[in-house]
């Protein structure tokens with residue numbers, strides 16, 4: 612993810628992104644990440660102990676967005692409301708969004724290199 616988008620995500624969603632140095636995915640997923648981080652941020656702000664929750668890693672794995680959180684449950688072992696739903700939704704949405712440009716895309720398996728691409732960017736890579 613480029614510097615401008617990285618800086619935006621860190622500024623706009625300071626609680627959840629405070630330990631993120633970089634996002635290990637391309638800029639086509641920027642809008643998806645804005646939606647996801649917005650949802651995570653509002654879930655975390657409502658938690659009893661917001662400090663427990665932050666994003667540890669954002670990456671692409673087997674074509675889908677993967678976001679690792681420091682915690683998804685509170686001290687009583689209960690899931691933090693809204694967190695899991697937002698993460699699963701974003702992961703599932705990512706599988707049809709071109710990671711390069713953000714247009715509708717599909718999963719491509721290029722000799723074991725798996726990613727999501729639109730037709731245009733698949734041709735560039737192939």
Ligand SMILES: [Zn+2]
Pocket residue numbers: 709710711712713714728729730731732
């Ligand atoms: Zn594309």
